[in-house]
Amino acid sequence: MDRAKAIDRRNDDALMRAIGARDSNALREIAEAYGHIPFGISCRMLADPMEAEDIAQEALLRLWNQADRWVEGGPGIAAWLSRVGTNLCIDRIRKTRRQSSEEVPEHRDETPLADAALESDNVKQAIIDCVTGLPERQRASIILTYYEQLSNQLAAENLEMNIKAFESMLFRARGKLKKCVETKGLVKEDVGRICP
């Protein structure tokens, strides 16, 4: 994120011009600078690093293919990638739900993240369950505003929503999340241990 911030919008425009000229080095530079944005969003949305990498690549490839349509002076590559990454995740979740003949599980993937070091962490697994248990748009609203630190306005724009509707949805999402962690007993028992 810090690196992304370091690249100002003028640099974004210059990079996009280079991509328009089919400069693969520029694409590599963007992937290294901004790749973590779609990857992070999709990783938290889907709780699957493999899928997340696929989504991140997909978002960056779209940027590569649509470089000629880039409007200079716009919100920048980071905003564009977070928007496209979020929508790709929502599409992927819905597609998976449609293709699945079985009832949609409450949690998309029971397996913990690939990181073996965290696999045994029950608290983390519980919070993952709570986040992935939210409906896709509510999940996206939490991820964009809390983890990606987008303002409500930007997050609403990412989800193509009215700000009021978004805030209402975010409020509901927070309520569900709180209820979930309370149900799992995380707030009362584990918070003391987690919090310094």
Added chain:
Amino acid sequence: MTASSAQDYSPALRALLDQYDVPQLPEGFADRLVARAEANEDVEQAQYVPSSARRHNAGPWRRASRWIGSVATIGLMSATAAAMGILGEPIEVPVLSDIARSLEIVDVAKPEKQPLVKQSAPEEADSPGVDPIQDSAERTDGQINAEAMIQRITDAPRFKTLRPRQKAVLLRAATRRLVQSGKATPQDIQAAVTGLREERRAERQATNRRENIREKIRNATPEQQDKLQERIDSLPPQRKAIAQERLDKLLSDVPPTANALPVSEDSKASVTEGQNEAVPDVTVDENLEIPDTSADAPVAPAPIALPALEHARQRYQQATPAERARMRQRAKKLRKTIKTERNIRNLRAQIRRNRRN
């Protein structure tokens, strides 16, 4: 993780959410991406459209409008198909049928608009001297033959004594013979029957009108009679003579049926009832076997109403419904007995013939 929006979360919840971290970008992510981009592998010409409407859950208004639109579209398609004759015979559908006709898709004439108010009978039918058949399209030979045959039968005095069912049977037999002889087609006969009916209706109307006028003149007060006479006297000599003649004719006891066909008492009665018994319905059944007789052969004598039969009929008409039912039962038995006797007689004759052989 701290952010302005994070202030909305409680510290405990924030601490929990911070546990959900993500791994770093996998090694070689950028290389794989560049390789994929360069190889143009699986690269779809995806367009960055501001997220499409399908991502949103359709609201109730949108859902309702979709339903209404779908139903309207299906209805319009069905109506168009019906008007264009895709579903069978083209059906007259407002606007669509006009369009189909203008595009020469269907070849159906536009139906005439039905008048809102029932039109009165044409004036020609009221005038006594006009023959409606003469005004219609030119008649074929078959139609003329059929008319002649029907008139010959219906004008016979014996025909007028028959009951409607007997009349119908007689006419049906005659028409069958005519059709078989090839002198007329069923269509000719139908047209002839229709024409004759029209003609006779016009005659009856004229007769009734004359009767009414005669009644009015007879019942007129002396003053009215004087006025009428004055008006006749004021006419030019030629017209005066004609008017005087007509007046005398009207006042005479003899009914003025100079140009009208003879109307029987039965048919007069039918006039009052508004029925067309003078020319009963004639349907041509060509499948029936009929005797080989020519159309010009004299009409077969109609069954004569015998005095006993007439008496029985009168009794039947005066009887109560229960008595009528009994009478019908008796008649049925009688018919069966006659048939059985006939069969027995035939059997005996057969046996006798066999013995002789």
